[in-house]
Amino acid sequence: MSAPQSGSGHRLKAMSVHAYTAMGVVLALLMVHMSYAGEVEIVLWLFLAAMIIDGSDGFLARRFRVKEVMPGFDGALLDNIIDYITYAFAPMVLLWSAGYLPDGWLGGVVASVPLLASCYQFCRSDAKTDDHFFLGFPSYWNIAAFYLIVLGASVAATTTTLLVLTVLVFVPIKYVYPSRTETAWWLTMTLTTLWLGLYALILAQYPSPSLWLIVLSGGYLVYYAVLSLRLTLNRRSQDGGAAGSASPADSSSAAGGKGILQKPPQDAKEL
Secondary structure (H helix, E strand, O other): OOOOOOOHHHHHHHHHHHHHHHHHHHHHHHHHHHHHOOOHHHHHHHHHHHHHHHHHHHHHHHHOOHHHHOOOOOHHHHHHHHHHHHHHHHHHHHHHHOOOOOOHHHHHHHHHHHHHHHHHHHOOOOOEOOOOEEEOOOOOHHHHHHHHHHOOOOHHHHHHHHHHHHHHHOOOOEEEOOOOOOOOHHHHHHHHHHHHHHHHHHHHOOOOOOHHHHHHHHHHHHHHHHHHHHHHHHHHHHHHHHHHHHHHHHHHHHHHOOOOOOOOOOOHHHO
C-alpha cells in the first residue's frame, strides 16, 4: 500500500468528503421543519437524499483515504450523528406530526421508545461488527416511516410496527451492511440500487402510489431480512462447531495436563 498523501489537494478532497457527509444535518433540519409544515412528501424525498449520501460517502472516504489524510477528524462520529438524526429522530417527528401516532402525550411516549432504543444501539461498541454487520435492527426508522405512510397505516398499525422493531434492536441478529457485506455484494448492491429507484417511483406517485410497486419494493426487504437471518444462523453454527471441536483438547488438558493448547476461535466473544 502506498503511503498516504497529505498535500493540500488531498486534504481538500478529504474535507470535501466530510462536508458531503455533514450535509445530512441540513437535510435533517429541513425534515423537521417540513414535517411540522405538513409537507410529508417533501420529507420523504429528503429521506431518500439522506440515504443516498449515507450510502455513498463511505465509498468516497475509502477512495480518498480520508482517515489517513485527516486523522484528527472523526468521520465515523460525524456519520453516527447524522445517521441518528436522519434515520431515527426525524422519522419519529414526521410520524408524530403527521398523525400516525396516538394523540397527546401517548404519541410522544411511542415516538420516544424507538429513539431511546436507537440511543442504546448507536452507543454500542459492537453496533457495527468487525465482519461488517449491524448487530440488532439497524435503526431503519426512515424506511419504516416511508412504508407506513405510503400504505396509509393506521395509528394502531404504526404503533405496533414501531414497538416490534424496537424489540428487534435488542435481538442479536446480524443485519447485512449492504455496501460492505462480504457475501453476495454485487447482488445486494444491485438490489439496493433498484430499491432506491422504486422508492423514487413510489414517491412520484404519492399520495396514490401503485400497490404493485410497493409490493415489488417490499421484495427487497424480504431478501434483506432472509439474507441477514441466514448469515446469522450460519455464523452461529460455525462458531458452535469451532467451540465443540475445542472441547476434547480442553478436557484432556484439564484431566492430565497433556492436551494441546488450542487457540480459541477468532469470534469467541460472540458465542
